[in-house]
Amino acid sequence: MSAYEAVIGLEVHVQLKTASKLFCSCPNHFGAEPNTHVCEVCAGLPGALPLPNHQAIHYAVLVGLATNCQINQRSVFARKNYFYPDLPSGYQISQFDLPLCEHGKITISVGGHDKDIGITRIHMENDAGKNIHGDNASSVDLNRAGTPLVEIVSEPDMRSAEEAVSYLKTLYGIVTYLGVCDGNMEEGSFRCDANVSIRPAGSTTLGTRTELKNVNSFRNVQRAIEVEIARQQDLLEDGECVVQETRLYDAERNITQAMRSKEEAHDYRYFPDPDLLPVTISDREMEAWRQEIPELPKARLARFVTLTGLPEPEAEILVQNKDLADFFEEAAGLANARKVANFIIGPMSREANAQGLALTPHNWSMTAANLAELVNVVDKGSISNKIANDIFGDLLRTGESPQSYIESHKLAQISDASALEGLVDEVIKANPKEAEALSAGKTKLVGFFVGQIMRASKGKANPALVNDLLKQKLKF
């Protein structure tokens, strides 16, 4: 038992997948030539007036509903003042004392135990642009300026890096299932700041916290929090103090480094934005939007566990991505669900890892009907499970029907006794001592013979038939 306990709260920025930016009609689109999606509003020119994007408000409310928040049907945009070159107006439009959503919670699962994590608030804000630092000069790209974000602020309810990652994955599942975020973490669509402090185990007062900025993968969140906890522990054990500051995680060196002292809310001189009316949401909108909440990952996971009989951690692989869950569900409607799941969790995940790709059906040509057909040809005994695994990569890439692939590659299992007898005889003849021992009752050797015969048939012999033939010939 460690003498210290970690206290972790997360602030997650989710980029909303709207067609245009939050306060202007510029395209909300990643990857264009610098400064091509910019107008007077998102460039912060004096006198340009913002107009809120209704779809962004709609999406933010969906996030609030799916995280069990209270939705404030009247909320207020506020200016958060600070100076930085990628923020030409000198203030970010955010929400302060009247955010859109408050007092929510989501349930995470770590090591088979459920735990509720409180959501303090969810507010809307626009993103800043991007500074690009070259060797001799720095430049600013404002394409991202004005992109709609929701910031989801948790209560400091997490006690370990594992809980923090579980929380993030749960939240990620929710926003991608809702379809309000494209979930592209490399492009920054889903990013997180972590507030980390430690305190003597059993204490109820909070220690001094540091904020880890913009950690952009689940793996790095885990590592960043772990090294920060260890760093704070070393400080306290050496009789030193933790300084309240913002730190950056360096993934290459696996350390956190001081970036700047932490601002307090009053440093930002928040005040209601005089250019924007309060956001109001009618009862009718609330009712309609409530109806739009789809089945979320947790409910789908419970259903898949029942459907496949798989333990939860394995079935979780099927629901982590909505497209994959849809793909599984379609195939499972046409073949044995457990076996369909096994192909996804086994060879399909391995293929994704080997190619460094996300586990989503869009990366390959195989259809759900193809996968179901593969399960069915194995079930019928046309090919062995081993051969199905061997050819899985080809089927994934080509999208070829398993049936026609098996025919064109002459892979069909040999289920005809006369075709197998010769092979069985050969293997018996090559292993006279073992054959004699098996005849005398040493049934442990059955596996040895079946293995030899399978190899001699290049995996195509029907194992049940091989067993029958051995029994006939060696009379055990």
Ligand SMILES: [Zn+2]
């Ligand atoms: Zn614009």
